[in-house]
Amino acid sequence: MIVIYGGHFSSLAGFYEEISSVLMKDADWKVGTLDGFDDILYGGFGVIEGKEKIEIIWKESEKSEKDLGFDATREFYNNKIRQGKPFNIELIQQKLDDLTEGKGQTLFEILVEIIESHSNITLTLE
Template sequence: MESNTSNKNNIKSAVINGSHFSDLSGFYDEVSNILMKDEDWKVGTLDGFDDILYGFQGEIIWKNSEKSKQDLGFEATKVFYENKIKQGKPFNIELIQQKLDDLIDGNGQTLFEILIEIIESHKNISLVLE
């Protein structure tokens, strides 16, 4: 992910490059490297990703988003939920099981869709998928 600031209109822009990662952990590393350069911690959860977006204003360009859509699709999401269920506490197992069931039934969101929804929930950010 690259970041730059345009002096012309003070709009910040950040680039998530889907070719730089192939799983959720890699995605967290990618966004941490750009949006949190000067921090001594890294994003490691969906909530953490949501939290750091409050400090960003501008445009996020997601290059190679189709690759990310596949990488963070059904299989990765299924494993994500299964791992949380295996871990148990502190996770709400009933809720996660419901999300897993919804996913399997074709009604649940993939990790890619969840990440898109998180970004789009921030009105100060515009998202461009490339």
């Protein structure tokens, strides 16, 4: 069982720190991107070895849902647009437009979707 504490962070960077401390305890690198987070859930490094059954409990998930909600997601996309390359600006702009129109996912929803895309991982939001 792996526990993520929403009270330990209030930003995406803080989430990466939390998840690195929980899943990458003895590894030389830390999670720093959404793709990197997805990669460590496949296992083979850190505390997940492979396709073993894992339960992740996300405590204080309501706080995280607010912290990683609309405003944080809008800022996330705007930062990528400002940075430009290597990001696909048209795609990021479309995601930002979708978010603004109420059709897009927040960072919290993206993180939950990433976790739930792994059939060997069960997520419990508390």
